[in-house]
Amino acid sequence: MxxxxxxxxxxxxxxxxxxSAGAExxxxPPVASMHIIKLEESLGVKLIHRTTRRVSLTEEGREFLPHAEEILNAINSAKAAVGAxxxxxxxxxxxxxxxxxxxMHIVPALKAFIDQHPELKVDLRQSDSIVDMVEGGFDIAIRNAELNDSTLVARKLARDHRIICASPGYIAEHGEPKTPQDLLNHNCIKLIGIDYWxxxxxxGIEKVKVKGSIRIDNxxxxxxxxINDAGITISSIWCAHNALKEGTLVQILKDYPMDSNAAIWAVYPSSRLLAPKVRAFIDFFIKYYGEIPYWETA
Known part of the structure; x- marks a missing residue:
């Protein structure tokens, strides 16, 4: 092979x-096409569906992909181990x-990352949906939810501290809650997927099922x-830090911290060795964010 x-x-x-892959x-194009044909012949299976517009992996191709990546990573690691x-x-x-x-926190750092690693290119896809890493061909995914997939390895990039906040205008009109139970008397903006705060x-731990007229998934x-006085909400400091600094949002219920172990994670398939480009990405952003993330110190 x-x-x-x-x-x-x-x-x-x-x-x-x-x-495009061949050009990289x-x-x-003719040589690239011939390489794929030879690979398919050596395996005795069809790996790729070809159309006039694009290609896609066959079922056998999808199954073979993680093995191909692991083989290449193993070869690179073996060469480096003996100085080759x-x-x-x-x-x-x-x-x-x-x-x-x-x-907010990856795009602004990409120039510095590429300047540090000039032989790398970055293909960044942004979506609030959980992607299938193997199906999508991703090397790494950034997530801010707890990991419950044993096929993935997770590295913590930064903590994700969450708070309750409101605008000064809302507080002036409706008052400020002093305890978690007081939230039941307020209009709360809910993040879809989080029913209890x-x-x-x-x-001990107190869970409040808040009520409100607005639910949003972002x-x-x-x-x-x-900020526009629509209600009280829960927010990650990485998202709200500029508004908190400018005073358009204020943290409330400071005496009742959120019960959350949320963090920003970098995940990659456990079936693969850690490729140099993935290690470089993780190491860069751990340092870039800092032990105490910059959004908590600004």
Whole structure:
């Protein structure tokens, strides 16, 4: 089995285009196409569906992809171990990230990341949906939810401290709640998927099922509705820090911290060795965010 054929196949799985994948590896379209054909012949199965517009992986191709990636990572690691290669990050790293966090805390750092690793390219896809990493061909995903998938390895990039906040205008009109139970008398803007707000109290954990006229599935939108006096909400400091600094939002219920162990995680499939480009990405952003994240100290 030819390593160059495997490299091409992995890139085709990401780009869905044989010519584009071949160009990344310095191959002409005819040569790239021939490499794929030879790989399929050596395996005795069809790996790719070809159409006039794009290509897609067959079921056998999807099953073969993680094995191809693991083989390539093992070869690179073996070469580096005996001094025949290096762990210099190179190629394209495909990253999936939540929309708001990606826009606010990944995109602003990409220039510095590429300046530090000039042989790398970044393909960033932003979505609030949980992506299938293998199906999507992603090297790494950024998540701010607890990991419950044993097929993935998680590395903590930063803590995700969550607070209750309101606008000065809302407080002036409706008053400020002093205890979690007081929230039942207020209009709360709810993040879809979070039905109960949990607080640490002197009497233990207290869960409050808040009520309100607005439900939204995006953290930035909830923050902005809160700024516009629409109600009280829960927010991550990474999302609300500028509004808190500017005074358009204020933290309330400070004596009752949220019961949450949320964090910002970098995850990748456990079936793969940690590729140099993935290690470089993780190491860079752990340092960039800081032990105490910059959004909590600004």
């Amino acid at each position: 030819n390593n160059e054929h495997l490299k091409l196949f992995v890139r085709v799985a990401s780009t869905h285009n044989i010519s 590896l310095g191959l002409s 290669g290096s762990f210099t990050p190179q190629g394209t790293i495909r990253v999936a990230a939540p929309s708001s966090f990606g826009r 949990s607080f640490k109290t002197p009497n 953290g930035e939108s909830i923050r902005d509705a809160c």
